[in-house]
Amino acid sequence: MNRIETDLCVIGAGSGGLSLAAGAVQMGARVVLVEGHKMGGDCLNYGCVPSKALIAAGARAQAMRGDAFGVTGAEPQIDYAAAKDHVAQVIATIEPHDSQERFEGLGVQVIREFGAFISETQLQAGDHVIEARRFVIATGSSPFVPPIPGLADVPYLTNETLFDLRERPDHLIIIGGGPIGMEMAQAHVRLGCKVTVIEGDRALNRDDPEMAEIVLTRLRAEGVQIIEGAQAAQITGQAGAISVETSDGQRIGGTHMLVAVGRKPNIDRLNLAAAGVKTTRAGVEVDAGLRTANRRIYAIGDVAGGMQFTHVAGYHAGLVIRPILLGLPAKARADHIPRVTYTDPELAQIGLTEAEARAAHGDALTVARFDFAGNDRAIAGGKTDGLIKVMVVKGRPVGVSIAGAGAGELIGVWALAVANRMKMGAIAAMVAPYPTIAEVNKRAAGAYFSPKLFDNPMLKRVVRAVQAVLP
CATH class of the missing domain: 3.50.50.60 (FAD/NAD(P)-binding domain)
Known part of the structure; x- marks a missing residue:
């Protein structure tokens, strides 16, 4: 030894x-x-890296579909195995660092x-x-593989085996409507698969329902079938022919099944x-x-x-x-940790959701909102499906929810603000380049201050008084 x-x-x-x-x-x-x-662990080999590589392949395919901006679309020719080769190449590129x-x-x-x-x-x-x-x-x-009756008797995928699959599923059934389930649902429907998601609660249930619905509406429009409020109660079949019976009596048949219910x-x-x-x-x-x-x-x-x-x-x-x-003291905190679901549009959150903030702070809470439809860059790029909500207490953001293009990048400004206990004035003072999606952050801060400035009778009286005496 x-x-x-x-x-x-x-x-x-x-x-x-x-x-x-x-x-x-x-x-x-x-x-x-x-x-x-x-x-490299799960992130490099089975999680963040391969999933984002496959999402990128799906986004490439989706960009070719439909007519937009004067460009005629065409149905892409998809080689699922080559998409998985891209995933493997991305892992191999990062691997030496780990x-x-x-x-x-x-x-x-x-x-x-x-x-x-x-x-x-x-x-x-x-x-x-x-x-x-x-x-x-x-x-x-x-x-985590749940004890669903029959599951152990049929072939199923998890995130640890999905990226080794070389043949494109005809119909992928996904058990679990959380971030992993919804990311893989959209990636696969864009790569030419039929996809059904079964979720016992509501899909993306950790997130603000209003923000989650922006994402789910897009996924449904792209062809993802999302069954909510129905547990997978019984699973039967064999490779290429799997059947799931739900707690409310529905029966869904598919060729492959991905289990994505947690860790x-x-x-x-x-x-x-x-x-x-x-x-x-x-x-x-x-x-x-x-x-x-x-x-x-x-x-x-x-x-x-x-x-x-x-x-x-x-x-x-x-x-x-x-x-x-x-030998120095250290204490972990969680209020400044952002999370992102990498669907299209993306869904990002830091701190409290609106419901959580109202429960914690009551009447002291102010919610500032700004719609992506009011952002010029979003309009120019056809990416107006989006919303930002900032939960503010005593001038400080205590939570931010973003659904929209680049939400995962936009949340970084708020992560900085929450981590350093900055006030909304710091975001309002930022000059964002025009035209960028990043302006939605500044406009959300503006939405917080606008009522204080423009609906303030005292301020209006002061302005009139000053104007009366100016030369």
């Missing part, structure tokens, strides 16, 4: 673990990185084995026993009980500083039981490096 002593042992080479390992070793710490599967070779070049000792705790201070990975001053669990999450934390292999680490159904139990019940062990990213986004894992990595390497 090979025994290793180190300052920091990071378990999991996904986005959070890689960010932490790279930062820590470059700051002078001895770092061991343990990964039993693929470097590779074992790169991290060993930085000075990290990389062990390609699954790790399990054997005591409160030791982790075993293959024939290595690692004793570290601090451990960080960054093992991420995996697709589960990757904790089963870790033997956390041996380390004195407590867990919940959501993942590893941590305090505000992301520290577990064992003071030597932290958890970051999806496995920490909070928001499951790559950028959250990166944020957590930057946070825990402070107490681990410098």
Whole structure:
């Protein structure tokens, strides 16, 4: 058995673990990185990167359809396997940045084995026993497969297997109407598949219903069938002929099925009980500083039981490096974390939705709205389906919802504002280039201030008085 002593042992080479390992070793710490599967984790291999590559292929196909701006459209000739080759090429292009070779070049000792705790201070990975001053669990999450009767007896896809599929599905049934389900629904209908989404609640139910409806209206118009308020109750069939019966008696037949109902934390292999680490159904139990019940062990990213986004894992990595390497206090917050659904139009959110803000702040809340139809660049590009809502309390934004073209880019300004507790005046003072979609942010701030300026009798009296005495 090979025994290793180190300052920091990071378990999991996904986005959070890689960010932490790279930062820590470059700051002078001895770092061991343990990964039993693929470097880059879910994001690079099965999540953010391949899904956005496939979405790009779908967008390319969609751009060719229909007549617009004096250009005659044509039905695209789609090679589904070639689209998947594009996905693989994108992964391969990014892969070296997350590779074992790169991290060993930085000075990290990389062990390609699954790790399990054997005591409160030791982790075993293959024939290595690692004793570290601090451990960080960054093992991420995996697709949750619900116990639907019959599901185990039919072939189904998850995000871990979808991108290996080479033959285009004739009819893709998607169980789950969350962000992953809706992104893949639109990508596949644009690539020539028939698509049906089955959702037990309402589709995109985490988001503001008014904003979600802008997205869902577009998906329906493109041909996605969305069945809401109906659970998948029974699944039967075989490869190429799958049937789903819903709780309200509907029966949907398709050739392929994607299960996209949520995620589960990757904790089963870790033997956390041996380390004195407590867990919940959501993942590893941590305090505000992301520290577990064992003071030597932290958890970051999806496995920490909070928001499951790559950028959250990166944020957590930057946070825990402070107490681990410098002994400085750190406390995680979530109010400044944005989220984006990469449909077309996109759907972005930071902080509270309108309903959440009204429940929390009552009459102190002001909601500023601006419609994309009032933006000149959106008009010029035919992208007027969109809306921004800013929830404001005492002059500060506490939540922003955006549905529309480039919503994922637009939310960045508000992420800056919320993270730094800026007031609406800072957004109003910004000069956005004309004509850009980015002007909707400034116009939303203007919508907040307009009633204060133009519906203010006192201000009007002051202006008249000043005009009366000016030469």
